[in-house]
Amino acid sequence: MSSATGIGVPLRRKEDKRFLTGRGNYVADMKLAGMVQAVFVRSPHAHALIKGIDTASVMGMDGVVAVLTGEDLATDGVGGIPCGWGITGKGGVAMKEPPHPAMAQGKVRHAGEAVAMVMAETLEQAREAAEALVVDYDPLPAAVGVLDAMHSSAPQLFDDVPGNLCYDWDVGNERATDAAFAKAAHISSISLVNNRLIPNAMEPRAAIGEFNPGTGDYTLWTTSQNPHVIKLLMGNFVLNIPQHKLRVVAPDVGGGFGVKSFHYPEETLVTWASSKIRRPVKWVCERSEGFLSDAHARDHVTTAELALDEDGKFLGLRVKTVANMGAYLSTFGPNIPSNLYGLLLAGVYTTPVIYCEVKAVFTNTLPVDAYRGAGRPEATFVLERLVDIAATEMGIAKDEIRRRNIIPKEAYPYQTPVIMEYDSGDPAGCLDKALEAADWAGFADRKAASAAEGKLRGIGLCTYIEACGLAPSRIAGRLGARAGLYESAAIRVHPTGDISVFTGSHTHGQGHETTFAQIVSEQLGVPVDKIDIVHGDTAKVQFGMGTYASRSLAVGGVALAKAGDKIIAKGKKIAAHMLEASESDIEFGGGEFRVAGTDRAKSFAEIALAAYVPHDYPLEVMEPGLEEQAFYDPVNFTFPGGAHIAEVEIDPETGVVDLVAYTAVDDVGTVINPLVVDGQIHGGIAQGVGQALFENCVYDDESGQLLSGSFMDYCMPRADDLPRMTVATHITACAHNALGVKGCGEVGTIGSPATVMNAVVDALAHLGVTHVDMPASPNRIWRIIHNAQSAMAAE
Amino acid sequence: MQIALTLNGKEVSAEVRPSLLLSEFLREQLGLTGTHVGCDTSQCGACVVHVDGVSMKSCTMLAVSAAGTAVTTIEGLAQGDVLHPMQQAFHECHGLQCGFCTPGMVMSAIEFAETTPEPTEEKARAWLEGNICRCTGYQNIIDSMLAGAAKMKSTQAGA
Numbered sequence: 001m002s003s004a005t006g007i008g009v010p011l012r013r014k015e016d017k018r019f020l021t022g023r024g025n026y027v028a029d030m031k032l033a034g035m036v037q038a039v040f041v042r043s044p045h046a047h048a049l050i051k052g053i054d055t056a057s058v059m060g061m062d063g064v065v066a067v068l069t070g071e072d073l074a075t076d077g078v079g080g081i082p083c084g085w086g087i088t089g090k091g092g093v094a095m096k097e098p099p100h101p102a103m104a105q106g107k108v109r110h111a112g113e114a115v116a117m118v119m120a121e122t123l124e125q126a127r128e129a130a131e132a133l134v135v136d137y138d139p140l141p142a143a144v145g146v147l148d149a150m151h152s153s154a155p156q157l158f159d160d161v162p163g164n165l166c167y168d169w170d171v172g173n174e175r176a177t178d179a180a181f182a183k184a185a186h187i188s189s190i191s192l193v194n195n196r197l198i199p200n201a202m203e204p205r206a207a208i209g210e211f212n213p214g215t216g217d218y219t220l221w222t223t224s225q226n227p228h229v230i231k232l233l234m235g236n237f238v239l240n241i242p243q244h245k246l247r248v249v250a251p252d253v254g255g256g257f258g259v260k261s262f263h264y265p266e267e268t269l270v271t272w273a274s275s276k277i278r279r280p281v282k283w284v285c286e287r288s289e290g291f292l293s294d295a296h297a298r299d300h301v302t303t304a305e306l307a308l309d310e311d312g313k314f315l316g317l318r319v320k321t322v323a324n325m326g327a328y329l330s331t332f333g334p335n336i337p338s339n340l341y342g343l344l345l346a347g348v349y350t351t352p353v354i355y356c357e358v359k360a361v362f363t364n365t366l367p368v369d370a371y372r373g374a375g376r377p378e379a380t381f382v383l384e385r386l387v388d389i390a391a392t393e394m395g396i397a398k399d400e401i402r403r404r405n406i407i408p409k410e411a412y413p414y415q416t417p418v419i420m421e422y423d424s425g426d427p428a429g430c431l432d433k434a435l436e437a438a439d440w441a442g443f444a445d446r447k448a449a450s451a452a453e454g455k456l457r458g459i460g461l462c463t464y465i466e467a468c469g470l471a472p473s474r475i476a477g478r479l480g481a482r483a484g485l486y487e488s489a490a491i492r493v494h495p496t497g498d499i500s501v502f503t504g505s506h507t508h509g510q511g512h513e514t515t516f517a518q519i520v521s522e523q524l525g526v527p528v529d530k531i532d533i534v535h536g537d538t539a540k541v542q543f544g545m546g547t548y549a550s551r552s553l554a555v556g557g558v559a560l561a562k563a564g565d566k567i568i569a570k571g572k573k574i575a576a577h578m579l580e581a582s583e584s585d586i587e588f589g590g591g592e593f594r595v596a597g598t599d600r601a602k603s604f605a606e607i608a609l610a611a612y613v614p615h616d617y618p619l620e621v622m623e624p625g626l627e628e629q630a631f632y633d634p635v636n637f638t639f640p641g642g643a644h645i646a647e648v649e650i651d652p653e654t655g656v657v658d659l660v661a662y663t664a665v666d667d668v669g670t671v672i673n674p675l676v677v678d679g680q681i682h683g684g685i686a687q688g689v690g691q692a693l694f695e696n697c698v699y700d701d702e703s704g705q706l707l708s709g710s711f712m713d714y715c716m717p718r719a720d721d722l723p724r725m726t727v728a729t730h731i732t733a734c735a736h737n738a739l740g741v742k743g744c745g746e747v748g749t750i751g752s753p754a755t756v757m758n759a760v761v762d763a764l765a766h767l768g769v770t771h772v773d774m775p776a777s778p779n780r781i782w783r784i785i786h787n788a789q790s791a792m793a794a795e
Numbered sequence: 796m797q798i799a800l801t802l803n804g805k806e807v808s809a810e811v812r813p814s815l816l817l818s819e820f821l822r823e824q825l826g827l828t829g830t831h832v833g834c835d836t837s838q839c840g841a842c843v844v845h846v847d848g849v850s851m852k853s854c855t856m857l858a859v860s861a862a863g864t865a866v867t868t869i870e871g872l873a874q875g876d877v878l879h880p881m882q883q884a885f886h887e888c889h890g891l892q893c894g895f896c897t898p899g900m901v902m903s904a905i906e907f908a909e910t911t912p913e914p915t916e917e918k919a920r921a922w923l924e925g926n927i928c929r930c931t932g933y934q935n936i937i938d939s940m941l942a943g944a945a946k947m948k949s950t951q952a953g954a
């Protein structure tokens with residue numbers, strides 16, 4: 001490394017101090033002069049006609065300023081919430097994209113849908129009025145479960161969406177896959193459910209809209225991962241606010257995990273309402289309201305088959321999935337179970353042919369969209385469970401069957417049968433390192449020791465790959481993206497040599513204020529305490545596509561390096577002039593511009609000063625100033641991957657699954673800050689373990705009421721649910737970006753559900769168990785053990 | 796109702812609604828927004844403060860019940876620019892990511908350090924039963940708690 005605070009250094013984070021001293025600035029913390037408080041009245045029904053809303057009766061209540069409904073939106077010509085991806089299904093059929101009004105108009109389609117917005121001087125008053133507001137509903141039968149909703153007799157959410165079918169999409173080669181199955185020596189199959197989740201970032205969502213009647217300017221403060229995208233979607237497609245009159249600010253945001261990357265109705269509503277009442281409008285989501293208004297995740301029903309030859313080589317894979325879209329299309333919703341799922345089904349294997357069909361279905365539940373991993377944990381779960389089943393059926397060891405099918409390191413770049421071309425990787429290397437770190441070979445002894453205590457011990461392995469660094473715009477466009485997916489960066493060198501960096505990425509825990517400064521420090525030789533990262537405010541940052549899909553470093557970080565290159569290039573020109581040398585003789589390194597082979601040099605700070613005080617400067621050929629901007633559009637996705645191993649101990653008396661060991665070896669490309677990378681992987685694993693063992697979003701099948709609507713019913717992983725994790729990296733550099741980086745935000749969540757469930761099934765294998773759906777709750781496991789024992793006793 | 800209490804070492808008196816929660820009093824009335832609210836069912840622990848040295852979920856306590864007590868919030872820990880040893884430990888061990896659970900974690904961790912004679916990983920994990928973090932997977936929080944406890948002990952011994 002060329003700087004003490006550069007790439008690879010485990011620097012402690014620059015942003016910590018404000019959070020540790022209670023000086024963070026989250027949206028809920030903000031107060032604006034004259035601000036009113038908004039509370040939403042939400043539908044108690046999953047599906048109902050709205051016959052009337054008696055707004056007049058609450059208008060006279062204490063402190064009430066205004067009550068607005070979906071009809072007011074219609075009167076004002078406010079557009080529906082748009083979807084950012086358009087998926088084209090089989091035969092070129094476009095997905096169905098019914099209107100999504102910000103508040104219900106005539107009909108509600110999920111419990112929790114906003115039907116009215118009450119604004120009052122105080123929160124208390126707004127709550128009281130919201131509670132008093134009478135809405136007259138005519139309840140309808142609800143389509144809740146995703147398979148039920150496809151049934152011909154199911155209630156229809158929209159008049160023009162027959163069978164509630166959003167799209168019927170496929171990828172791969174059906175005929176070639178059928179042919180591979182026809183010649184298979186063995187076929188393994190699985191039916192599974194990928195359980196629905198509620199992401200639950202710890203900071204509830206919040207938004208403040210402010211309209212300035214004097215200038216006609218709008219400002220929205222929101223808990224968002226991508227303020228620029230919200231500005232574009234909301235300004236241009238919903239509220240018709242010219243882009244230069246709209247500012248969106250996402251200040252400190254308390255965790256995102258995807259769920260804060262969408263444009264939500266409440267953002268539109270506070271902004272719109274502030275212009276109607278000409279006062280700032282603040283809304284802070286309560287947790288129980290968040291359960292009913294944040295987008296949910298996963299929720300697939302899948303059958304899959306793997307064809308193998310007699311040696312256990314994979315010949316073909318066939319996958320059929322039904323995915324729940326919820327009642328409306330959220331920003332990225334349709335892209336998750338299609339492109340981010342089907343295109344990853346090759347995993348790290350040489351499977352020559354694949355065919356995947358996905359039907360996306362509307363139901364009377366909350367919209368389903370991206371959550372950490374988004375599609376890739378689902379793909380990994382299908383594939384890695386199936387590989388384990390095949391190994392067991394064919395009597396091949398779980399590590400051995402993977403080794404026989406893994407893409408060898410030398411085979412990269414590797415074209416998969418499902419569009420993706422992997423640029424780099426070494427899955428076998430990750431596997432070997434993980435087996436070693438987890439003492440795979442010594443498992444039998446540990447199993448015996450557990451057995452002596454009356455416990456069932458299992459070990460599970462998963463080798464996975466993911467695609468992130470979203471995304472090459474041209475490819476994304478072909479896949480249905482309605483935006484470009486580049487990132488922008490600007491580096492402003494001040495006359496003193498201090499630096500402000502402007503990035504379109506947003507940090508809400510990932511640590512960019514430190515890691516992005518490390519990239520600049522490495523490149524320009526300036527210590528990180530002289531570099532500030534500015535993000536999250538469209539009035540400060542030129543443009544951006546935001547933070548999700550592990551794209552910040554792989555796209556935003558690379559944009560930054562590109563801007564840095566331009567700074568160096570201009571600095572060389574200035575130095576050549578000042579040192580009276582030819583530009584080609586100037587070298588930059590260690591924070592100095594030097595005439596090669598001499599001791600004649602100018603420091604970075606001297607060049608910065610000369611750029612702003614151009615007394616000795618090539619003014620004839622160059623403008624003063626030292627500030628550069630770059631947009632970077634990646635040429636490919638990046639492909640982090642790795643091998644994870646989990647060990648569980650099951651108490652057969654209670655069904656409690658205790659995760660006793662977890663090892664992860666990940667290839668995340670070049671590491672900027674190992675401390676931050678480890679933290680990301682820990683957190684990701686905890687979320688995946690949450691899905692595998694604890695978390696489950698449950699609706700009542702008939703009524704469509706959310707049954708898991710609070711932290712008392714929705715089990716979040718706690719500190720004592722998790723073991724100490726062993727995390728390590730096995731790096732191959734990304735072959736197509738300047739930093740060699742791939743991304744680490746999601747790897748933990750992608751590998752861990754399959755890993756943990758493979759361990760759970762392994763622990764129960766002696767009972768004939770081949771698959772367990774998530775979460776492996778005590779109740780479910782106890783029942784499986786109990787049933788298996790009764791069945792065995794009956795034999 | 797009129798209440799008086801000691802807040803972060805200073806005497807404070809204020810007029811409050813009887814139904815006002817301590818968390819609301821701190822955040823809305825006094826502008827001490829370091830104390831966070833992450834749930835409405837007393838499950839998350841983002842709102843933990845110290846009341847007479849004991850960690851309490853400020854969303855479960857009325858402001859009027861805090862009358863006459865000494866309340867410490869996350870804003871009251873550092874001495875000027877010098878962080879409390881537990882804050883310092885969270886910084887060094889990367890025990891925070893988004894920072895939202897952090898105030899509650901730090902306040903809770905301090906009581907853990909003060910009341911646990913021989914801190915261990917297992918005890919630290921059990922102690923955090925009432926605090927949820929979605930970002931860190933807890934590992935670095937546990938490390939922070941243990942490092943912070945050791946630091947607090949040595950600071951005390953040195954004092």
Ligand code: FES
Nearest residue numbers: 833837839840854
């Ligand atoms: S705010 Fe969640 S426990 Fe107090």
Ligand code: FES
Nearest residue numbers: 892893896928930
């Ligand atoms: S650091 Fe984000 S919730 Fe704990």
